[in-house]
Structures are given as C-alpha cells and as structure tokens.
Amino acid sequence: MEKPYINVGIVTGKEISFTLNGKYLTQEGEVITGQLKASATGNGEISLGTKKIESIELTPEDNNCSFTLHNVTIGISYHWERQEEQTFTGKLKLITDGENVIAINILPVEDYLVSVISSEMSATSSLEFLKSHAVISRSWLLAQIENRDRKNVHKSLQQNFTTDENCIIRWYDREDHKLFDVCADDHCQRYQGITKASNPSVAKAVKETEGMVLMYGDEICDARFSKCCGGVSETFDTCWDDKDYPYLQPVIDDSENKDIPDLSIEENAEKWIRTTPAAFCNTHDEKVLKQILNNYDQETTDFYRWKVKYSQKEISELIHRKTGIEFGDIKDLIPMQRGKSGRISRLKIVGTLRTVTIGKELEIRRALSESHLFSSAFVVDKTEVAGSVPSEFTITGAGWGHGVGLCQIGAAMMGEKGYSYDKILLHYYRNAEIKKVY
Secondary structure, three states: OOOOEEEEEEEEEOEEEEEEEEEEEOOOOOEEEEEEEEEEOOOOOEEEOOEEEOOEEEEEOOOOOEEEEEEEEEOOOOOOOEEEEEEEOOEEEEEEOOOOEEEEEEEEHHHHHHHHHHHHOOOOOOHHHHHHHHHHHHHHHHHHHHHHHOOOOOOOOEEEEEEEOOEEEEEEOOOOOOOOOEEOOOOOOOOOOOOOOOOHHHHHHHHHOOOEEEEEOOEEOOOOEEOEOOOEOEOHHHHOOOOOOOOOOOOEOOOOOOOOOOOOOHHHHHHHHHOOOOOOOOOOOHHHHHHHOOOOOOOOOOOOEEEEEEEHHHHHHHHHHHHOOOOOOEEEEEEEEEOOOOOEEEEEEEEOOOEEEEEOHHHHHHHOOOOOOOOOOEEEEEEOOEOOEOOEEEEEEEOEOOOEOEEHHHHHHHHHOOOOHHHHHHHHOOOOEEEEOO
8 A cells, every 4th residue: 555645624614714834836836825715606616816716726835834724613513612723734725515615635644643643632642652543543544535435434424213203313423525535623533733733752653653553354443432431442333333343342441351341231330330440541640631631621620430410490401402302391311222331322311291212322412411421321310309300310420432442541541551552452452453554
C-alpha cells in the first residue's frame, strides 16, 4: 500500500470565511493569498471574489503555508459545542453540495494522525499510550475508507427501525460521507489541524508506528474507542447494528485477568454499577487526566461512577422534549436489555399516558440528558412515590461513552504504569494482530 492521503470535511455553510497564510496555487497556476470569503450561489456554484466556480483546489506553494477557517463549530450536539478559529496545513479544496460550500483539507494520513491525537487529548501522555492511539486512529480511519469502498458502511448517520408504535430502536454511526472521507468532528474523529500545537511526543508516536494497524485476518479492524469503559468494555452490537466482531469483545479493565461478571444480568449490573471495582480507568489522578483530557473535556469531573438527579417535572419535560413523545408523568424507567458492560440497549419508559421501549444506547443517553448522558450503564432509584408517580429519579451510572474497544483513560493509566503500546492494544482488542501495511 502506498502512503495514503485523506480528504477531511472541516466546515459546511452558506458562507465560509478563511485566510490563506502564504501563497496558494490554483489548478491553473494562479497565486492566491490573504483573507477570502466563499459563498454558495444557490445554483450549484461558489462565489469566490469576482469568480463563479463549481470547485477549487488550492495547493500551498511551500511547507510554511497554512490556511485558517473562521467560526468552525466543534463538538456538534455534544455538551462542549462551541466555535473556534482553526488553522490547517496541506491543500484546501472548496466544493458545493448544491446549497452550501464545503471546505475540505487534503493531507497525508500520517499528518492527520498527529493532529487527531492532539485533538482527542492533551498531547503530554506517555509515549506508549500515544503510540497505541496512533495505531487505533489509523486502523479506524483506513477501515472506514475500506468499508465505504466496499459499500458496507451505513448510508446515513441515523439508522433506525421501528418494530411497532411502542418500540423505537435507533442507532447512530459515522455518516457515509459522499464528498470526503471523514468529517473533522467527534462523529468521526476530532480533527483541528495545527490549531493546537503538535507535541514532539505525538509526532514521535506517529512516526514510530507509521503504517501500523490492527488486523483480524485480512481485514483492518474497526478499532472503536471511548473515554471510559466503566470497568468492562462493551460489544459492538449493543451500540450499533447487530454484528459481532471477534476483536471487540468485553474486557475487564484491570491487570489481574479476573473473570468478567455477566453484566447483561440485571442483578450483576446493579451490584457492579453501585460499587467502584478496581480498574485502570478508575482514577482521579489529575496528572493523568490532564494528559488525556482537553480543557473542555476536563469540565467533566466524574466519569467512572456518576449520579444525575431529576425531579418529576424535569424528567417528564426532558423526555417529552427529547423524544417528541408525550408520556405524561414518568412512572418508571425499566432496563429491558443490557450489554456485557451493563450498558442498557433497551429501556422501557413507563408514563401515565404511554409506555414505549427505546434503544440503542445513544438514543437512551439522548433521551435522558440535554446533550448526552455519560453512558447507558446505569441504575435508577425513585423517591417519594405517590400514587405510582415518583417525585424524583436518581440515575447512578458507570463510564463515559459507548465503551466499545479501547478505554482512553484506562489505556493512559496503562501507559503511565509502564505497559508497552502493543500490550495496551492487545489488552483491549483481543484476537487482533498488529501489522505494518505501508
């Protein structure tokens, strides 16, 4: 395999303002620099200065050039959503989808990975952890492109099926982008170009693992990861479509290879979530967490175990607003199905007017929070029940994110404890192999 390049969709809008920091060349050899504005004309063209074009690809004259995109939204639909100015190296391509202008960054995969690792976490983690993250980010990226080319990925961001009016099951995976390979936000991998200075350790980690990916047989692994598994990692089918990947199996996140409790059993899940078992990701070590979490991620203080309380008024209004279903007062939240980490994939919401079962895990998290509940591994306590209607609900939960694959906080702790990157990877991705493909 030749060293690959990637097309990253950065921002989409009716109008995009940007600055070329240096000289850029068009396909025709024209030199462009400085502040510019691109607008969608509405008839399939882009207005750029005095020109009307269908698309344009701008190539930097030398390696010292960069471009800055203004008002880029990051963390779309997440609790840290905000706008930033972001700066990138490589080529800038402007295209239109007919209604909007899309800014695309074209650059080598290895350069992209340096930014992704810096964007996903602070770039001061241990070298071995950074190397493990380089391998999984590269694996995930190349697997998505490979699967898209095979037309195996989902055709839209939201996949859903409804068995009947009382059961609504949806899952959300990365969008099968038609006009570029991946987007720059958390729906794919968080990418911010050179907005955040790359740490020499990150560049070293990417360089030392160049071309290395996780493989299962002849296929590159779809190497998923989340912030904190909560003590046991989850299987793919709890969160997305009903596929079983041999390398994405439940793993207990400690060094003792204990038997994994079957947390799909309600009694076991209750005990697990209400306690704080030892795990790599069970840490409040500020030094380690600052290495892993960016400033806006550090706004989250509890993740291994957490609590959320809602009054009856708050929870009934929240669920109505987030689901669009009028339940009346909420009488109960009943787990109907759990995955191997204790994450709920089917939740029955019992109201005074209606009862509906929802899933999968992200749909549940969205229904019970203004943005996203930290995870769907939770138990529910009701207080002051009057006439079968509780006055308050307390949700006690475990972990942060879907919990599938590598646990970032657990892996970072492993790195701090001296584990090598291959030991970290094969702890989370059992049955996989690490291979160099270019």
